[in-house]
Amino acid sequence: MRTWAVANQKGGVGKTTTTLCLGRMLAEAGHRVLVVDLDPHASLSHAFGIAPDPAPRGTYELFTEPAASLPALARPSQVERLHVCPAQPALATLERRGATQPGLGLALARALQGASDRWDCTLLDCPPTLGLLMVNALAAADRLVAPTQTDPLALHGLRDMLRTTQMVERSRRRPLPYSVVPTLHDRRTRAGTLCLHELHETHGAAVFPGAVPVDTRLRDAAAIAGGAPLQGRGADAYREVLTWLLDSLSLHSRAA
Ligand SMILES: Nc1ncnc2c1ncn2[C@@H]1O[C@H](COP(=O)(O)OP(=O)(O)O)[C@@H](O)[C@H]1O
Numbered sequence: 236m237r238t239w240a241v242a243n244q245k246g247g248v249g250k251t252t253t254t255l256c257l258g259r260m261l262a263e264a265g266h267r268v269l270v271v272d273l274d275p276h277a278s279l280s281h282a283f284g285i286a287p288d289p290a291p292r293g294t295y296e297l298f299t300e301p302a303a304s305l306p307a308l309a310r311p312s313q314v315e316r317l318h319v320c321p322a323q324p325a326l327a328t329l330e331r332r333g334a335t336q337p338g339l340g341l342a343l344a345r346a347l348q349g350a351s352d353r354w355d356c357t358l359l360d361c362p363p364t365l366g367l368l369m370v371n372a373l374a375a376a377d378r379l380v381a382p383t384q385t386d387p388l389a390l391h392g393l394r395d396m397l398r399t400t401q402m403v404e405r406s407r408r409r410p411l412p413y414s415v416v417p418t419l420h421d422r423r424t425r426a427g428t429l430c431l432h433e434l435h436e437t438h439g440a441a442v443f444p445g446a447v448p449v450d451t452r453l454r455d456a457a458a459i460a461g462g463a464p465l466q467g468r469g470a471d472a473y474r475e476v477l478t479w480l481l482d483s484l485s486l487h488s489r490a491a
Pocket residue numbers: 245246247248249250251252253278418419420447448449450451452453454455456469
């Protein structure tokens with residue numbers, strides 16, 4: 236099973252949109268896909284029409300119930316072959332417990348190991364906090380996919396995120412390759428063009444050669460999750476992102 240952590244410690248950079256689009260496109264290509272909502276704000280779950288009240292069983296239980304299993308907690312979605320493990324607001328309370336409860340940093344990795352033949356691809360939609368939930372995602376993933384808005388502040392966020400990744404790599408003793416996906420790009424602005432240039436200078440081949448443009452059709456997360464046709468410049472860019480990610484992975488495994 237392929238596991239991608241979709242993470243960036245900055246909010247509003249397109250993590251949930253990236254998870255939704257890539258998850259849908261992978262499912263449409265015939266893969267069995269699981270998307271895990273790790274954000275207490277639960278925007279991914281909301282896009283799938285999962286009501287927050289009463290809180291659904293989902294990601295929180297992976298951390299609090301030793302016998303909980305992903306196949307029991309994930310539910311089918313409107314998209315064929317795509318399952319969702321919903322988030323709850325209570326996930327926010329785990330950040331405090333993580334410091335005192337040993338082993339909690341690997342809860343998600345263990346749950347995924349237990350379900351390794353159930354799905355072909357898992358996408359982990361991370362919260363914008365460098366805490367226990369993101370560390371869990373980075374510990375469990377075989378690739379970090381970092382959506383990055385092409386503005387100067389977002390570039391700083393990416394730098395901090397990669398520092399956290401290095402820390403996780405050291406403790407798990409396994410490399411975590413990363414791919415940067417420039418998002419919400421407005422090529423008419425000079426700041427956007429300069430940031431894109433800086434991303435390529437700094438991260439080279441780890442950066443998607445294009446960029447996902449600002450496209451109002453991508454704003455409707457519920458439509459993407461609901462299976463409405465994915466059309467437009469934004470969707471086209473995400474299709475290219477997916478091809479690029481899959482190609483770079485097969486090159487990677489051929490080299491290994
Ligand atoms: N390429 C895009 N074009 C237009 N709107 C976008 C695009 N990507 C994301 N959005 C919108 O921007 C906001 C933040 O995106 P989201 O995916 O929720 O980011 P994050 O998960 O990083 O907080 C959402 O309202 C989303 O619909």
